[in-house]
Amino acid sequence: MEKIFWSDYTTNEIKNIISEEDPLVIITVGATEQHGTHLPLNTDTDLGFNIAQRIAKNSPVKTLILPPVWAGFSPHHMDFSGTITLKQKTLFNVVYDIIESIIQHGISKIIILNSHGGNMSLLKTVVDEVGINHNISPILVTYWHLISSQINAIRKSEMGGMGHACELETSLKMVFSPQDVQEDLMEDVMIPENEFFSVDMFAKNKIGIYQPFKNWSESGQIGAPTLASVETGEKILENIIEQFTELIKLEWVDEDVNEKNN
Template sequence: MHLTRSTWTEMDEVDTDLALLPVGSTEQHGPHAPLGTDTLNAEAVADAAAERYEAPVVVAPAVPVAVAEEHRAFTGTLWTSESTFRAYVRDIVGSLAAHGWDRVVLVNGHGGNVSALGEVCGRIVRHDDAYAVPFTWFDEVDAEVNMGHGGPLETALLQHANPETVREDRLEEAAEGGSDRWGDWQGRVNLAFDSHEFTENGVVGDPREGSAELGAELLDESAAALVDLLDAVAARDPGPRAT
């Protein structure tokens, strides 16, 4: 059940304590993929899992702006501080829990959100009347190509789930102006804080290695993992809250 597509009376009749909260970002993904790539992909995985799950699941509207200041040099990128982001996500989970949907999976599509989501889920579980866990879709797939940024995996999932958003005629440009690795490394230390320091057009990896067929496989694999996680969250006893 999608909150944004339903009436309040319809949602009042939903018998579940499970909810999915897609979390994305609005940030550059090279010249070929939209600024909303991370949000679109998180939504696609959440929708696919909700359709597969054997019991009702509430799907909340996506969080579209997140921790993305590392892409600030590229026009259109939006960002918030980690503290604001964590507080906002916590408030949304609290709102869901107030209606009885108090077991929430945060379906993440942006690597820059990972640490903040882990921290806020711990705070929610310890101190709030809710249970929340983070799920990052690209951590759950087994692909022969690297994740990158605007690279083959993100591009492939778009090509399958939202094909109209990919500028296919710019894939060559994206690959030629990109980088083959994330960062500027000295040993194990990344000297670069922002993406423009190591990639001319924002791309890391070769998006030409993506395809709609690969995207279908990625969606199937990540949605299956999310369904398994929903089962685990439904059965979980989170234990006592901190005082």
């Protein structure tokens, strides 16, 4: 079986792969933070890293996965035991330095696969700075954004049901790491939306706000995990992988074909 993890190769093997196959490299950026009473602290990192593996196995180009960045920007979860947060400048430097390292080795095809909402704004700044300084633009994908057009046909919950340790994350955990899901401890916490803002992952919010999660929920959980299922998780995953495959084709396969034809 072909190895997909960057760190499984020797230095000479990586050098040859870069020179001969021009691989795509995926950097997963997650978090170690509370996910309510029924999911573990590893949820964001676990989901992102598992999704990356499915992408690599289905990718139309040679794809390698770096070790995950397991801590993110999570001060809004620090009222709950176990959460670890980095400062924004620390996370910026970690991700930027990783990208700068692989660029120095000859990598130009880069996806940052984000699996934590608190990282989104900061990682966009990383992409901007890499583009300014290296004339290479990594593609930033927060995985659930790719299926915004498909999610209403998949979800069982109403708006507000996919927030944090919710129907979506619990369903994906049931697929990847069912041993981590404590179904007897699930509870639904639905936060009413208004015309400007909703906590749902797929809300088209008109405003951005900062709110400690303790203010939203005593348990730290938002949404409807009781509606989660393996079937829903598999549908979500299938759509995510389809969208990633199309993205890779559009960005790199079609580009390579056009270059050869010119």
